[in-house]
Amino acid sequence: MITNPSTSAANLFSDAQHKAAAASHTIATLPVAKDEVGSSEFRSDDLIKPILSLKEAEIETSAAVKLLNTEQKMLGSLFNETA
Numbered sequence: 001m002i003t004n005p006s007t008s009a010a011n012l013f014s015d016a017q018h019k020a021a022a023a024s025h026t027i028a029t030l031p032v033a034k035d036e037v038g039s040s041e042f043r044s045d046d047l048i049k050p051i052l053s054l055k056e057a058e059i060e061t062s063a064a065v066k067l068l069n070t071e072q073k074m075l076g077s078l079f080n081e082t083a
Contacts, residue, residue: 005071012064016057023053 027050 005067005074009064009067009071012060012067016060016064019053019060020057023050023057026050027054 027047030046
């Protein structure tokens, strides 16, 4: 299947948004204080995976922006060649 760069970038943006939303929700629902209800089950390791997911989402978003910029430059150079 052939896709254009805009579609790939849109998919990257969408995936990154979902990943960031899920990671943010996980972080927001973790207990923060020692006396908070349920904190006996909390481990600092619980934060690592969602934080890494947020970083992955940031990198995916950056890649999508670069993909769109590259497509724009490519189309611009194609139009310059045909003009």
